[in-house]
Amino acid sequence: MKKLIDQEKVIKNMAGRLVKNNFFKFLFFLATVFGLIVLVVLLYRIFTQAIGWLDIDFLQNFASRRPEEAGIKAALIGSLWLMVIVAPLSLILGVGTAIYLEEYAKKNRFTAFIQTNISNLAGVPSIVFGLLGLTVFVRGMGLERSVISAGLTMSLLVLPVIVVAAQEAIRAVPNQLREASYGMGATKWQTIYRVVLPTAIPGILTGSILALSRAIGETAPLVVIGIPTFIAYLPKSIFDTFTVMPMQIYNWTGRPQEEFQHVAAAGIVVLLFVLIVMNSIAVFIRNKFQKRF
Amino acid sequence: MAVTKQDSPTYSVREMIKEKKAKQSGLMFVEKLMPKLLLLTAVISILTTLGILFTLLFETFTFFSRVSIVEFLTAKEWLPWNEESGSFGVAPLVTGTLLTTGIAMIVAIPIGLASAIYLSEYASDKTRRIIKPILEVLAGIPTIVYGFFALTFVTPLLKQIIPDLGIFNALSPGIVMGIMIIPMVASLSEDAMSSVPNAIREGALGLGSTKLEVALKVVLPASASGIIASFVLAISRAVGETMIVAVAGGSSPVLSFDVTQSIQTMTAYIVQVTTGDAGYGTTIYYSIYAVGMTLFVFTLAMNLLAQYISRRFREEY
Numbered sequence: 001m002k003k004l005i006d007q008e009k010v011i012k013n014m015a016g017r018l019v020k021n022n023f024f025k026f027l028f029f030l031a032t033v034f035g036l037i038v039l040v041v042l043l044y045r046i047f048t049q050a051i052g053w054l055d056i057d058f059l060q061n062f063a064s065r066r067p068e069e070a071g072i073k074a075a076l077i078g079s080l081w082l083m084v085i086v087a088p089l090s091l092i093l094g095v096g097t098a099i100y101l102e103e104y105a106k107k108n109r110f111t112a113f114i115q116t117n118i119s120n121l122a123g124v125p126s127i128v129f130g131l132l133g134l135t136v137f138v139r140g141m142g143l144e145r146s147v148i149s150a151g152l153t154m155s156l157l158v159l160p161v162i163v164v165a166a167q168e169a170i171r172a173v174p175n176q177l178r179e180a181s182y183g184m185g186a187t188k189w190q191t192i193y194r195v196v197l198p199t200a201i202p203g204i205l206t207g208s209i210l211a212l213s214r215a216i217g218e219t220a221p222l223v224v225i226g227i228p229t230f231i232a233y234l235p236k237s238i239f240d241t242f243t244v245m246p247m248q249i250y251n252w253t254g255r256p257q258e259e260f261q262h263v264a265a266a267g268i269v270v271l272l273f274v275l276i277v278m279n280s281i282a283v284f285i286r287n288k289f290q291k292r293f
Numbered sequence: 294m295a296v297t298k299q300d301s302p303t304y305s306v307r308e309m310i311k312e313k314k315a316k317q318s319g320l321m322f323v324e325k326l327m328p329k330l331l332l333l334t335a336v337i338s339i340l341t342t343l344g345i346l347f348t349l350l351f352e353t354f355t356f357f358s359r360v361s362i363v364e365f366l367t368a369k370e371w372l373p374w375n376e377e378s379g380s381f382g383v384a385p386l387v388t389g390t391l392l393t394t395g396i397a398m399i400v401a402i403p404i405g406l407a408s409a410i411y412l413s414e415y416a417s418d419k420t421r422r423i424i425k426p427i428l429e430v431l432a433g434i435p436t437i438v439y440g441f442f443a444l445t446f447v448t449p450l451l452k453q454i455i456p457d458l459g460i461f462n463a464l465s466p467g468i469v470m471g472i473m474i475i476p477m478v479a480s481l482s483e484d485a486m487s488s489v490p491n492a493i494r495e496g497a498l499g500l501g502s503t504k505l506e507v508a509l510k511v512v513l514p515a516s517a518s519g520i521i522a523s524f525v526l527a528i529s530r531a532v533g534e535t536m537i538v539a540v541a542g543g544s545s546p547v548l549s550f551d552v553t554q555s556i557q558t559m560t561a562y563i564v565q566v567t568t569g570d571a572g573y574g575t576t577i578y579y580s581i582y583a584v585g586m587t588l589f590v591f592t593l594a595m596n597l598l599a600q601y602i603s604r605r606f607r608e609e610y
Contacts, residue, residue: 010501017503017505017506020505021503021504021505021506024505025411025415025504025505028407028411028415029411031407031408032407032408032411032412032424032428032479034475035404035408035427035431035475035476035479036424036427038472039431042434042438042446045442045446046441046442049445092334093334093337093338096331096335097331097337097338099331100328100331101335104328104332114338114339117338117339118338119596119600120342120593120597121342123526123529123593123595124345124533124589124592124593125533125535125560125588125592126535127533127535127585128349128533129345131345131582131585132344132345132348135348135352136344136348139573156341159337159338159341160338163338187321187324188324189323189324189327192327210433213433214433217435217436217437217438218436219435219436219437219535219536220436220536220539220560220564223539223564223567223568224563224564224581225567226567246435249437250536250539250540253437253441253540254540261441261445264441265441268437268438268441271435272434272438275433275435279433
């Protein structure tokens with residue numbers, strides 16, 4: 001009888017196959033760790049470069065031509081001003097769109113069109129949003145290079161991210177909750193406002209804070225709008241010119257003097273610190289308030 | 294408790310409802326108004342797209358009324374700063390973009406895919422839970438920080454290996470951009486691979502396959518559409534990336550494939566013009582819209598291609 005499986009051949013090949021398996025497993029592991037190693041190197045480099053330059057004066061000083069006196073005050077406060085516009089605007093627009101798509105929209109072509117449009121908008125390079133802001137807000141509406149034009153541009157940039165995050169959070173609210181609310185005689189809006197939104201809010205906030213942290217670190221659209229980098233005063237209203245941290249860092253990076261690299265590194269540490277705080281808040285909200293159904 | 298209601302014998306549920314309804318005209322108004330308001334917010338996203346399209350189209354049109362579209366597409370030199378003999382051939386900018394994107398992909402695709410295979414096929418749940426968030430941190434670092442890293446760390450490091458390397462070059466920002474994109478490739482590919490049902494894996498393992506064979510011969514083919522879509526999205530991301538190439542790539546649009554010398558990408562050109570003093574209304578000012586349009590068309594095509602691939606070739610289980 002002819003043997004269907006040649007045992008000897010299998011055994012002979014098996015050793016090689018197992019060695020290959022272990023070798024590739026190790027290779028795949030190395031690839032995974034590679035990213036982590038780069039992250040460590042990057043952070044180590046920047047922190048060591050920033051040491052000695054990052055102090056209270058750095059936080060309290062305005063931009064200066066002398067590296068020793070340069071500080072990030074205007075940019076740090078400017079980033080906060082930017083958030084004053086971006087946070088409420090993108091949240092209202094993003095969550096509104098998500099509620100419409102998830103709760104009200106009929107399943108028709110128009111809805112599908114909005115949905116496709118949002119996912120395509122998420123893939124548009126940020127610098128193109130800058131061109132939009134430059135043409136429509138800075139020149140078209142005559143808002144100049146102010147907090148408001150930068151804020152409007154950034155809001156549109158992060159809008160798709162917030163919409164998608166809010167949609168996921170709203171979709172995760174189980175239908176029983178809605179039905180129970182209707183059963184008690186609540187109207188649709190009452191159900192959304194008092195049942196769906198409170199349940200979905202941790203998920204919405206987590207996604208939105210991550211989106212806003214992207215807005216804090218984004219540079220390209222603001223470069224295009226023409227946000228200046230050398231500013232020695234704080235904005236008094238949303239119509240004043242201002243600068244933000246990434247712009248200031250970009251400016252310092254481009255300066256020829258060696259010392260400004262350390263100033264840039266110190267600026268990056270401040271920027272990363274703000275981002276870490278925001279991300280921690282997001283993670284905290286997710287772990288503390290998120291309900292699982 | 295609720296004694297007052299019981300005092301009047303005529304007070305029925307029906308009347309309570311009626312009474313309540315009378316107070317509700319305001320409520321009904323809100324009920325009718327909210328969907329319309331919410332629709333309005335949803336329309337903003339469409340207006341944004343229209344805004345981008347019209348902005349780019351109008352200003353590009355103005356540009357092409359001064360510079361012929363044939364010159365833009367076929368000329369081999371990009372010399373916008375030269376008043377008399379300026380030349381607007383977009384080819385050098387496209388080459389620069391493709392060069393950095395290509396380098397980024399050489400870094401991001403193998404490493405990203407390998408990480409995805411490791412996370413999806415080999416890693417335990419615990420390892421995955423630790424590694425994935427750390428990789429996401431890598432994706433959350435602002436691009437200006439990567440640009441700084443490329444210019445002040447990677448370029449000097451590479452210069453020790455390649456002595457001819459310029460201060461600005463295509464290699465260093467390309468590599469750093471690739472590192473930035475690794476988490477994106479890894480996470481999208483891993484999503485595609487984990488959606489392959491376990492029964493198929495177990496079938497292959499039961500036939501005596503090693504884990505490697507399962508990963509390469511069963512899981513990869515089954516999730517190929519999602520994986521390729523992730524590559525296409527990564528390319529789109531790299532093409533639109535701005536700050537890394539603007540900081541470390543240089544500003545010399547040259548039609549060459551020499552990765553050790555200064556180049557200029559489409560995005561870096563837009564940055565150069567908008568940070569300089571090119572006045573409103575000059576040909577240079579309008580040229581950024583033509584370049585932006587090229588960029589927009591390129592990334593949109595890539596995104597649509599990715600959607601098409603993942604929809605058309607998806608294996609349903």
